[in-house]
Amino acid sequence: MLTLPEVEKIAHLARLHLTEAEKQQFQQQLSAVLDYMAVLEQLDTRDVPPTAHAVPQQNIWREDYIEPSLTTEDVFFNTSQHEQQQFKIQSVLLDE
Amino acid sequence: MDLTSLTLTELRHALRTGQTTSAAATEAIINRIVAVDNQVQSYLTLADELAYQQAEAADQRIAAGEETPLLGVPVAIKDIICTAGVETTAGSKILDGFIPPYDAFVVQKLKEAGAVIIGKTNTDEFAMGSSTENSAFFTTRNPWDLRRVPGGSSGGSAAAVAAQLAYGALGTDTGGSVRQPASLCNLVGLRPTYGRVSRWGVIAFASSLDQVAPFGRTVADCAAMLQVVAGYDPRDSTSLNEPVPDYAAALTGDIQGLKIGVPEQFFGNGLNEEVAQAVRTAIDKLVGLGATIHPISLPHIRYALPVYYLIAPAEASANLARYDGIRYGPQINGDDLLDSLKKTRALFGPEVKRRIMLGSYALSAGYYEAYYGKAQKVRTLITRDFKEAFTQVDVIATPTSPVTAFRIGEKADDPLSMYLADIYTLPLNLSASCGLSVPCGFDSQGLPIGLQLMGDTLQEATILKAAYAYEQATAWHKRLPVLQSPSSPDEEE
Numbered sequence: 001m002l003t004l005p006e007v008e009k010i011a012h013l014a015r016l017h018l019t020e021a022e023k024q025q026f027q028q029q030l031s032a033v034l035d036y037m038a039v040l041e042q043l044d045t046r047d048v049p050p051t052a053h054a055v056p057q058q059n060i061w062r063e064d065y066i067e068p069s070l071t072t073e074d075v076f077f078n079t080s081q082h083e084q085q086q087f088k089i090q091s092v093l094l095d096e
Numbered sequence: 097m098d099l100t101s102l103t104l105t106e107l108r109h110a111l112r113t114g115q116t117t118s119a120a121a122t123e124a125i126i127n128r129i130v131a132v133d134n135q136v137q138s139y140l141t142l143a144d145e146l147a148y149q150q151a152e153a154a155d156q157r158i159a160a161g162e163e164t165p166l167l168g169v170p171v172a173i174k175d176i177i178c179t180a181g182v183e184t185t186a187g188s189k190i191l192d193g194f195i196p197p198y199d200a201f202v203v204q205k206l207k208e209a210g211a212v213i214i215g216k217t218n219t220d221e222f223a224m225g226s227s228t229e230n231s232a233f234f235t236t237r238n239p240w241d242l243r244r245v246p247g248g249s250s251g252g253s254a255a256a257v258a259a260q261l262a263y264g265a266l267g268t269d270t271g272g273s274v275r276q277p278a279s280l281c282n283l284v285g286l287r288p289t290y291g292r293v294s295r296w297g298v299i300a301f302a303s304s305l306d307q308v309a310p311f312g313r314t315v316a317d318c319a320a321m322l323q324v325v326a327g328y329d330p331r332d333s334t335s336l337n338e339p340v341p342d343y344a345a346a347l348t349g350d351i352q353g354l355k356i357g358v359p360e361q362f363f364g365n366g367l368n369e370e371v372a373q374a375v376r377t378a379i380d381k382l383v384g385l386g387a388t389i390h391p392i393s394l395p396h397i398r399y400a401l402p403v404y405y406l407i408a409p410a411e412a413s414a415n416l417a418r419y420d421g422i423r424y425g426p427q428i429n430g431d432d433l434l435d436s437l438k439k440t441r442a443l444f445g446p447e448v449k450r451r452i453m454l455g456s457y458a459l460s461a462g463y464y465e466a467y468y469g470k471a472q473k474v475r476t477l478i479t480r481d482f483k484e485a486f487t488q489v490d491v492i493a494t495p496t497s498p499v500t501a502f503r504i505g506e507k508a509d510d511p512l513s514m515y516l517a518d519i520y521t522l523p524l525n526l527s528a529s530c531g532l533s534v535p536c537g538f539d540s541q542g543l544p545i546g547l548q549l550m551g552d553t554l555q556e557a558t559i560l561k562a563a564y565a566y567e568q569a570t571a572w573h574k575r576l577p578v579l580q581s582p583s584s585p586d587e588e589e
Contacts, residue, residue, distance in 0.1 A: 007453075014413060014456040016449055017438035025446075026453055029511055033454060036512060037402045040470050043477070050472030051479055053304045053334060054290040054528040055553065060333040074197035078424035087422050090433040 001031045099124035101576070104169055104263040104317035111158055111168045118158065118168030121263075122151040122212050125170045129214070129261050132579050137236050138246075138256035140175050142215040143182045154210040165320035165344070167210035172262035174253045175216040176223055177308065178297040179203050186299045187219040187231040187249075189443040190419045192426055200297025201332070202266060202308050202325040209324045214262055218252030221445045222416065223268055223301045225249050226276055226517035229508050230447040237504075238280060239577040240543055244501040247277030247517075250311070254281040257311045258577055264321045265311045270302050271404055272496075272521025274309035275533040279496035279546025282575060284318040284563065285311045286532040287524065289554050291336035293322075294329030300415040302408040303334075305525045314573050315534060315564040319343040322556065338554060346557035347564040351385050354562060357392035357489035362520055368499045374537030374545040375495045378566065382493065385565050390489050394481040399474050400523035405515055406458050406471035407526070413455030416448070450511060475526050482527040486552035491562050494520050496533040496546035520548060528553045534563040535572035544572075 007027050011018045018026065072085050081088045099121050102110065110116045126144050133139055147170065154168035173179060176186045178196035180203075185191040199207065206213065220230035228236040228251035236251045238244040239259040246255040250267025254277035257265050267274040269287035278285025286309055293308040300306060310321030323344065328337040358379060363372055383389055421427030421440035428443070430436040444452065458467035485492060498519060507514045524531045529550050536547035547566070551559040567573055 002457075010453050010457050010460065013460060014452045015417070015434070015437050015441055016444070016452060017442040018449070022446075022449070026450060029450060030454055030457065032512060033405065034457075037406060037467065040399060040402050040474055043396075043399065043474055045470060045473035045477070048473040048476050050469060051475040051526075052472065054479065054526065055334070055336060057291075057334060057336075062330060070197055075423075077197060078194055079422065081422065081427065089422055090429075090436060092433055 002027050002034070100128045100260040102263070103313050104320055105314060107169055107263055108165070108320070112163070118151040118154040118212060119148065121168065122147050122170050122214070125214055125261060132259060133261060135237060135242055135579060136239055136255050136259045136261070137234050138217055138252045138259065138261055139172070139215045140185065140187070140218050140233060140252065141183050143179070143213055146182065147212050147214050150207070150212040154212060157210050162210070164209040165323050166206065168212065169263050170212040170214045171206065171321070172214050172217045172253055172256045172265040173203065174219050174250050174265070174267045176219055176268055176299045177202060177266060178299070179213065179216065182216060184216065184299070186223070187221040187233065188445065188448070189232045190425050190441070194424050198297060201294035201329045203297065205325050205327070211324070217256050217265060220249035220251070221448050222299070222412070223249040223270055223273055224412070224447050224451055226272070226514055227507070228252060229504065230445055232445050235504055238501045239579060240281065241501060242580070244503055244543070245280070247280035247497070247501065249273040251277045253311055254278060254283055254285070257281070257283055257313060259579060260576070264317050266321070266325065267309050267311060268298060269307055269309035269525070270305045271408060271525050272518040274311060275521045275531060275546070275548060276497050276518060278311055278533040280501040280544060282535045282544035282572065283311050283313060284315050284532060284534050284573070285309060286318050286322055286556065286560070287530060288322065288326065288556055289336070289530040290528060291334050292530070292554065292556065293325050294327070294332040294335045296329055296331040302411040303415060304411060305408060315560055315567050316344065316347055318532070319347060319560050336554070341557050343557055343560055346561040348561065349565050349568050351382065351387050351562055351565040354387040354491060355390055355489040356382055356387045357390050357485055357492045359392050359394045359397070359485070359492060359494065361394055361397045362494035366498050366516065366519065367495060370539040371495050371498065371500065371545050375547055378536035378547045379493050381569060382562065382566055385569060387562070392485045392489060392492065394485060394523070396474065396477040396481050397523050400478055400526060401515065401519055403471045403474045403478065403526060404522045405454070406467050407475065409451040409455035410458045410468045411455070413452045413459065416452055447511070478523060479527040482529050490551070490558055492550040494548045494550070496520060496548040500539045500541070500543035500545060524550050530554070530556050530559060532559050532563055534567055536566070536570070537572060538575070
């Protein structure tokens with residue numbers, strides 16, 4: 001069973017604000033799902049390589065040439081928070 | 097001529113022979129959407145103005161003697177696939193109002209082929225679900241019974257095609273999100289081999305599993321959709337640079353000597369008896385058509401569900417980290433940047449939050465090897481099972497869904513029982529195989545049942561050939577749902 005502090009820690013890692021009710025609910029539901037996953041422990045996979053992609057392809061290269069890209073108008077179209085062709089966010093470093 | 101009752105293939109014939117125009121077909125579809133989609137609720141956004149322009153352009157190309165499998169054909173697009181200038185939300189409040197600046201590869205291909213894009217269809221939020229109940233906007237109804245779900249996550253696309261509100265549609269199939277709704281709505285839905293269709297411009301859910309997948313009312317309709325969207329795209333590094341065969345040429349009806357594997361693991365606990373009976377009868381039909389049956393085993397298949405529900409949420413938690421409200425989507429202002437970020441991301445719905453939490457946990461320090469690492473290794477065993485099976489047989493036949501369409505609300509509060517809806521479809525996504533669902537009967541309540549046919553890597557033509565032979569020997573695909581007149585009271589609202 002996941003503990004409430006564990007749920008809170010994961011929520012922080014995932015950058016999710018959860019209500020108290022959501023924390024309680026996820027504690028129950030995630031624990032149930034994780035219990036279900038325990039079936040995998042039955043399998044000995046010591047000598048089995050992992051699969052990251054079903055159809056593995058490696059080292060996909062392309063020539064280094066310039067292609068048309070989005071206009072700045074397109075790039076900023078979906079936000080109101082921009083200035084001088086840059087996205088504008090709240091301060092990260094604060095004056096002391 | 098009742099234009100909306102035509103199949104895609106029949107419409108193409110009517111367009112080619114001058115019996116109708118794309119503009120007329122587009123108008124008929126849009127009129128029907130206006131008349132009945134308030135019951136079905138398959139579309140999130142209509143792009144009717146653009147659609148009429150595309151129809152006019154298509155009519156000019158038809159008049160000039162041009163031919164493509166979709167020229168002039170009105171189709172629908174799942175709202176997780178980017179369409180330039182047309183709102184794309186992935187069924188989520190976090191992308192409410194997002195207008196993509198570009199078309200996805202598959203949309204570019206559809207436009208080049210002269211298809212008419214009618215609109216964007218409903219989906220479980222970020223394609224996470226099996227019923228469309230996780231859409232942040234509304235739940236789509238199954239045209240066969242409006243009190244029931246159409247399946248999901250591509251339920252809007254499935255319901256639109258089943259209700260004759262589009263001649264074909266695109267969905268995405270990450271764990272069964274096209275085959276399962278195809279099964280529940282009496283359609284053909286085909287999940288191509290990973291890499292067969294470019295994911296460029298498709299909003300990412302689980303990148304090692306996502307694949308764009310077409311719906312049609314018939315096998316030929318579905319093959320026409322696949323023909324247009326399949327192919328290499330250098331902008332998707334997992335796209336396969338392999339020639340695209342002529343899928344229509346595979347629809348011969350001849351399956352003499354085709355080897356069909358039947359894994360008993362797919363006929364066990366949890367499978368509805370009527371579904372089992374219909375699928376076994378369908379397999380007998382294939383034998384009657386000249387196929388041979390071979391018992392096979394996929395010994396690790398029972399681990400597919402836990403493997404999937406570790407890998408998909410882990411990849412989703414990474415993919416969905418980008419939704420911060422800064423570059424697109426609504427932003428909730430908090431005390432500082434971190435607070436704003438967390439509050440903005442609270443716009444995700446419960447299932448998306450649940451999967452982000454699960455994925456973050458599986459990837460977090462101390463648990464990575466035990467969960468995500470373990471799942472990737474078991475994925476190898478499942479892939480090997482399929483590869484081994486396909487050295488013995490050409491096609492694997494199973495049920496698509498363990499049950500027919502379930503009632504809205506029935507599984508909504510029990511995530512694990514909802515996850516089990518994909519028990520027969522998601523193993524394929526973990527492997528390098530392809531698969532489709534084809535109509536194979538109805539249960540005693542008149543709800544559709546689907547037969548799943550799976551094939552080896554890039555063997556889409558083989559499964560289409562088998563499905564076509566079966567379809568031509570049966571009449572299930574000819575049945576259409578009857579929608580109540582708009583004035584009748586809606587039950588259980």
